[in-house]
Amino acid sequence: MKLLGKVWKFGDGLRALDIVPPDYDELGMGYEWNACAEHLFEKIEPRFKTEMARGDIVIAGEGLGAGHAHYYMAAIMASKVGGISAMLCETVNTLFQRAAIDQGFAVWPMGGIQAFVSQGDVLEIDLATGNAHNRTTGEAAAFVPVSPLILNILEADGSLNWAMQRVSATPQTA
Structure with missing residues (x-):
């Protein structure tokens, strides 16, 4: 799973x-997810709504997703x-991460x-290999890749779709 987008950087x-x-x-x-999307980051980054483009990537520091699960x-x-x-x-x-992956949305820690x-x-960035290229600076880096199982869930657009694909798959014989 490869991503390419502008970085929106937030702290811890x-x-x-x-x-x-x-x-x-x-x-x-x-x-009402589309209505919720109209208010993304509006209190901490007012420019987000008007300057964000589809495919942009959010980078956060320590403790992404803290808080009560009611809001996840x-x-x-x-x-x-x-x-x-x-x-x-x-x-x-980890509860925030699991909820995101269950919905087919990539949330992953990459130290550094x-x-x-x-x-x-x-x-x-290629989530499968962990290889990243900062196109602005020209620098390259390697991060811990996303596990193949998680990538399969993300590519299926969530754990329910992934599970349904598995149970409806034709058994393979040797």
Whole structure:
């Protein structure tokens, strides 16, 4: 799974409530993901709504996805339908990560990613190999790749689709 997009860089402690503010909890509870996407990062990065392009990549520091699980789905689904291709970080709240992967949205820790990119850089990264190229600086780096199982779930657009594909697959014989 290869990504190419402009970097939106955030620091440590990026919470689900920073991604979609709690003011829009009713939209999230109503599964109105497109409406939630209209409010991505609006309280911490007001330019995001007007300058973000489909395929852009969010880079966070330590503790991405902190906070109460009640707010995870709005943050994850708004990011996904809003066109963010992935959230890469130094460390992640594992419940947030699992919820994202279950929905087919890439959230993955890659130690050192914060130092590798700056706000606005264009990042090309192959999640399967961990190979990254900062097209703005010309630098290359290798990160721990996403596991093949997780890549399969992401490529299936979520764990439910992945599981349905597996159970409906024709058994292979030797």
